[in-house]
Amino acid sequence: MKPEHLKIHEACFKLCQGYVRREAPIVFQLIQVGETKLYKELGMKNLFTYAVKICGLPEGAAYSFIAVGKTAKLYPCLREAVAARTLTVSKANRILSILTKENAEELVEFATSHTAKEIDREVRRRNPKAIVRAKIKPLTGDTDLLQAPIP
Numbered sequence: 001m002k003p004e005h006l007k008i009h010e011a012c013f014k015l016c017q018g019y020v021r022r023e024a025p026i027v028f029q030l031i032q033v034g035e036t037k038l039y040k041e042l043g044m045k046n047l048f049t050y051a052v053k054i055c056g057l058p059e060g061a062a063y064s065f066i067a068v069g070k071t072a073k074l075y076p077c078l079r080e081a082v083a084a085r086t087l088t089v090s091k092a093n094r095i096l097s098i099l100t101k102e103n104a105e106e107l108v109e110f111a112t113s114h115t116a117k118e119i120d121r122e123v124r125r126r127n128p129k130a131i132v133r134a135k136i137k138p139l140t141g142d143t144d145l146l147q148a149p150i151p
Contacts, residue, residue: 023065023089024082026057031069064093071096075104086112094119098127 001009030051033039039050051062068089072079078099081087091111099107111119134148 020085020088024085027065027069027072027082027089030055030062030065031073034066034069061089064089067096068092071099075099075101075108077105077108081108081112091116091119094123098123 030047033050034047039045039047039054042050042054044050044053047066048059048062051057051066052059055062057065068078068082072082072092078087078092082089082092087108092108094116095107095111107122110122114122134146137145137147139145
């Protein structure tokens with residue numbers, strides 16, 4: 001590998017590793033902000049607005065971090081897996097719709113050892129309505145793509 005390519009690779013790798021290491025702390029800090037209502041002191045109407053407007057998180061990431069954090073308070077096994085970085089926020093978010101006290105440990109274990117597609121398949125198997133969502137995706141300036149489930 002060329003030295004300049006190795007430098008690019010090392011920089012990219014370092015940034016990507018940093019992202020994964022910051023996920024869990026972000027989740028738990030956002031929950032503390034929510035519990036203390038700190039966002040109100042900063043003039044925000046809710047935690048989501050705080051996460052997006054003040055912290056600069058993308059909307060999708062803010063929703064995921066907040067949802068996983070709130071659910072992690074209810075299920076210690078989920079909290080531990082996210083904190084230990086054996087389960088990413090993205091994968092954890094995929095199982096939230098079917099998580100119960102009875103299946104929490106099993107699902108968290110499943111999610112830690114399977115791909116996102118396999119997790120989605122398992123969620124659909126357990127609850128066929130859980131993943132099915134209508135989507136609108138912009139294609140061009142005046143054309144959108146609508147995907148919707150039809151029973």
